[in-house]
Amino acid sequence: AQTVTQSQPEMSVQEAETVTLSCTYDTSESDYYLFWYKQPPSRQMILVIRQEAYKQQNATENRFSVNFQKAAKSFSLKISDSQLGDAAMYFCAYTGGFGNEKLTFGTGTRLTIIP
Amino acid sequence: GAVVSQHPSRVICKSGTSVKIECRSLDFQATTMFWYRQFPKQSLMLMATSNEGSKATYEQGVEKDKFLINHASLTLSTLTVTSAHPEDSSFYICSTGQGQNTEAFFGQGTRLTVV
Numbered sequence: 001a002q003t004v005t006q007s008q009p010e011m012s013v014q015e016a017e018t019v020t021l022s023c024t025y026d027t028s029e030s031d032y033y034l035f036w037y038k039q040p041p042s043r044q045m046i047l048v049i050r051q052e053a054y055k056q057q058n059a060t061e062n063r064f065s066v067n068f069q070k071a072a073k074s075f076s077l078k079i080s081d082s083q084l085g086d087a088a089m090y091f092c093a094y095t096g097g098f099g100n101e102k103l104t105f106g107t108g109t110r111l112t113i114i115p
Numbered sequence: 116g117a118v119v120s121q122h123p124s125r126v127i128c129k130s131g132t133s134v135k136i137e138c139r140s141l142d143f144q145a146t147t148m149f150w151y152r153q154f155p156k157q158s159l160m161l162m163a164t165s166n167e168g169s170k171a172t173y174e175q176g177v178e179k180d181k182f183l184i185n186h187a188s189l190t191l192s193t194l195t196v197t198s199a200h201p202e203d204s205s206f207y208i209c210s211t212g213q214g215q216n217t218e219a220f221f222g223q224g225t226r227l228t229v230v
Contacts, residue, residue: 033213043153043206045221091158101212102149103219105158 002027004094006106013082014114020067021077021109023092032096034068035103036077039089048090051075079111087113118142121209121222128199128229136194136225138209144189147212150182152205153224159208165192199229 003026013019025034036048051059051068058066063083067076079086092106118141128134138148146167151159163184164172171184181203183195196203206226213219 043208043224045159045208045210047218050218095213101147101214101219102161102164103159103210103213104161107158110156 002029002032002094002096002104004092004104004106006092006109008109009107010110010112012112012114013079015082015084017082018078018080019082019111021079021090021092021111023075023077023106025073025075025092025094025106027073027094027096029096032094034066034075035093035095036064036066036075037091037093037105038086039091039108040087045091049077082113084113084115087111119145119209119211119220119222121225123225124223125226126228128227130200130229131198133195133197134199134227136196136207136209136227138192138194138222140190140211140220145192145211146189148186148192149210149212149219150184150192150194151208151210153208154205162194162207167192196227199227201229203227204229 005024032053034051038046038048049059049061049064058068063080065078089108091108093103095103120139122137148165150162152162153159161174162177165184165186167186167189173179186192208224209222211220
């Protein structure tokens, strides 16, 4: 079974600084997707960024980027120029290749932004 | 983007009663819907997979007779918590599946409190 591990229950960062959230996963599949989701206090799940395993290039979305290390099964999220609105729970998630649609979530990292 | 509407957002019920939570896909047809449960400060745990026109698939440890899932149409999936007890108090979230070229869409969640 696939597992997703987030070893940082809580992180904090000064506003405008950069922070990296860690995620590792375990799978025997070669084709899969990885995601970072943000859950603000409203508890609405928001997709931050997604990475296809077959792509070597790391995904980037504005201030958010990932460091995808397939061999190490590592998928970290870097948030640059942190903003107060970035404060939330962040979940790393995994789904298998085509036809396997369910998401397996990590335990989450609570990110606090210090003004 | 596609929207999943989940209702109610909050519900308080008496112990022993049943509560129905609805998830509607507003502008697309969802053949699959996933139901998650989230305890305070914890991750999303998959409860069951709902497929339109067929029986739901439940994760290990989830009582199918207690958590009734119906997916009678391509736009509506419901979760009914039967004979609710205080330990069923939790946050319940539905989502569509993660497709090859589309992201998963989440409902706003339902906070259930059983008193």
